[in-house]
Amino acid sequence: MTTNGSGPLRVVPLGGLGEIGLNCLVLEYGEAAIAIDCGLMFPETHMLGIDLVIPDFSYLQQLGERFLGFVVTHGHEDHIGALPYALRDLNVPVHATPMAAGLVREKLKEHKLDDRVALHVIQPRQPWPMGPFAIEAMHVTHSIVDAVALGIRTPLGTVIHTGDFKLDQTPLDGQRTDLQRLGEYGAQGVLLLLSDSTNVEREGITPSERSVRDGIDRIFRDSEGKVFFSTFSSHVHRLQQVLELAQATGRRVVVVGRSLTNSIQIATDLGHLHYPPGLFADVGALAALDPRAALVLTTGSQGEALSALVRIAMGDHAQVKMQPGDAVVLSSRIIPGNEKTISNLINHMYRRGATVHHARSAEVHVSGHASQEELKMMVALTRPTYFVPVHGEYRHLARHRALAHEMGVPDNCAFLLEDGHVLEIDASGATIRGPIGAGRVFVDGKGIGDVSDIMLRDRRHLSQDGLVLAVLALDQHSGELISGPDLVTRGFVPDTDGSEYLEQAKIVVRDTLAQITPESRTDPLEVKEEVRKALKRYFARTLDRRPVILPFIMEM
Numbered sequence: 001m002t003t004n005g006s007g008p009l010r011v012v013p014l015g016g017l018g019e020i021g022l023n024c025l026v027l028e029y030g031e032a033a034i035a036i037d038c039g040l041m042f043p044e045t046h047m048l049g050i051d052l053v054i055p056d057f058s059y060l061q062q063l064g065e066r067f068l069g070f071v072v073t074h075g076h077e078d079h080i081g082a083l084p085y086a087l088r089d090l091n092v093p094v095h096a097t098p099m100a101a102g103l104v105r106e107k108l109k110e111h112k113l114d115d116r117v118a119l120h121v122i123q124p125r126q127p128w129p130m131g132p133f134a135i136e137a138m139h140v141t142h143s144i145v146d147a148v149a150l151g152i153r154t155p156l157g158t159v160i161h162t163g164d165f166k167l168d169q170t171p172l173d174g175q176r177t178d179l180q181r182l183g184e185y186g187a188q189g190v191l192l193l194l195s196d197s198t199n200v201e202r203e204g205i206t207p208s209e210r211s212v213r214d215g216i217d218r219i220f221r222d223s224e225g226k227v228f229f230s231t232f233s234s235h236v237h238r239l240q241q242v243l244e245l246a247q248a249t250g251r252r253v254v255v256v257g258r259s260l261t262n263s264i265q266i267a268t269d270l271g272h273l274h275y276p277p278g279l280f281a282d283v284g285a286l287a288a289l290d291p292r293a294a295l296v297l298t299t300g301s302q303g304e305a306l307s308a309l310v311r312i313a314m315g316d317h318a319q320v321k322m323q324p325g326d327a328v329v330l331s332s333r334i335i336p337g338n339e340k341t342i343s344n345l346i347n348h349m350y351r352r353g354a355t356v357h358h359a360r361s362a363e364v365h366v367s368g369h370a371s372q373e374e375l376k377m378m379v380a381l382t383r384p385t386y387f388v389p390v391h392g393e394y395r396h397l398a399r400h401r402a403l404a405h406e407m408g409v410p411d412n413c414a415f416l417l418e419d420g421h422v423l424e425i426d427a428s429g430a431t432i433r434g435p436i437g438a439g440r441v442f443v444d445g446k447g448i449g450d451v452s453d454i455m456l457r458d459r460r461h462l463s464q465d466g467l468v469l470a471v472l473a474l475d476q477h478s479g480e481l482i483s484g485p486d487l488v489t490r491g492f493v494p495d496t497d498g499s500e501y502l503e504q505a506k507i508v509v510r511d512t513l514a515q516i517t518p519e520s521r522t523d524p525l526e527v528k529e530e531v532r533k534a535l536k537r538y539f540a541r542t543l544d545r546r547p548v549i550l551p552f553i554m555e556m
Helices: 058-066 098-110 179-188 209-222 236-248 258-269 283-288 308-313 339-351 372-382 394-406 454-465 499-515 524-543
Strands: 009-015 024-029 032-036 052-055 067-071 094-096 119-121 128-130 133-139 148-154 157-161 190-196 227-230 252-256 294-298 327-330 355-358 384-390 422-426 429-433 440-444 447-451 467-474 481-490 548-555
Touching (some): 009 058, 009 190, 024 058, 032 058, 032 133, 058 067, 067 128, 098 119, 098 258, 148 179, 157 179, 157 384, 179 190, 209 236, 227 308, 236 252, 252 258, 252 283, 308 339, 327 339, 372 384, 372 394, 384 394, 467 499, 467 524, 481 499, 499 524
Parallel strands (some): 032 067, 067 094, 157 190, 190 384, 227 294, 227 327, 252 294, 467 548
Antiparallel strands (some): 009 024, 009 422, 024 032, 052 440, 133 148, 148 157, 440 447, 467 481
């Protein structure tokens, strides 16, 4: 370990320490700073009306010209998803591996930032300088290709950031985690290890990606109908296995979902995906295929409201129908907070007569994160002087800190940080300093950061535009409207003069119910959302007002 620098090394997490997602961590030395990753988090159930959650980038903006740019460990949304929002106000480069760079490039195009953001493609074991930092990427195995850990040499010593990783000894592409290079850093001396904590509560070793192959193969061979397969669109190794099994079982592949199509194209262009000509079929040809010779790759494994799989399960997709005898594979973990939506999705697929296989019922998914024995090995390889667990909720960070202590890291050298806490390391030691401004910024439509607190927003909303309560009674089996809709308003239209206007609004609700499928009408959450959207459009178009709309569904 080198400790002859003149100033402190500052570690400032802006996201990812205290929650799953939002990963963004700043390293500062002297007059220079870099940020590792720039991720988002999907909204929790209480975040009404919020589309995305991103870190507060005020601290980066305050750094001014001292901030030299972003370094990306891999291409998952919780590591790159917030980049377009940060780069609107920050004119800095982004350094990323080929797959991550391809995914970032698509995001920048979508936000019309691709012409002004410098995107540098990096390769493992090819160091590059950023101010006083010399950075080297090291390949690690994860649930996406081109994932890397980072070795960052500073004037005070070396920092190792693991990124998201596991130690898969039989990876699909033969590229194992670069334990040799990590060990070389450990032999030379590591000042600080920042290590992924996501799977710290799991004992043992995370199974290899290859372990899901047999289970998926059995489903493909045993299904008498179509197979619907849903996984994260960036999980290239999972997709490669699925394409190989589709070919082996004589199934043509139909892709439904834009993000999945983009990922397949990027991975194919980079040489990560291999498949024979003619394996894919257009979605328009699906109806003509023998169901036993069809595989539908689709997005929506988390039950996202407008995803392709949800629309298929609800019978609302124009070209793809789910029928009795079909099989569905949900090949992904359940992101915390999505349990109810996924449960509803599975219920609807069973109503279609399909058989559903998911991680809790079949061997169709394996994690991309290191379990306890792998986390111990990372500490043993790098032999850090100081240790900080990253990427996890508070309980994950606390358990990982305890694990590092078991591996010989003294208590006073293992630090439990949360977003905004500052760790300063200098020649005399390491200290946690007072917090800087850090937090969450809500993205609501085109608004970024104008919603600072859900309760504050709702109060402001109520005071400005009033409240409309829409009460309906539906038959829980048929979805037929039994009574209502009744519209109760407060602070929206006058009770005496607004009756005729509200009668027209009731017609809008009835028309909306008539346009959705009977099955959708048996799902209270679906009905609430459709009623809310219909009334929101009607009120905005006719009065240019946006009241808080609260549908209330009674099942009879």
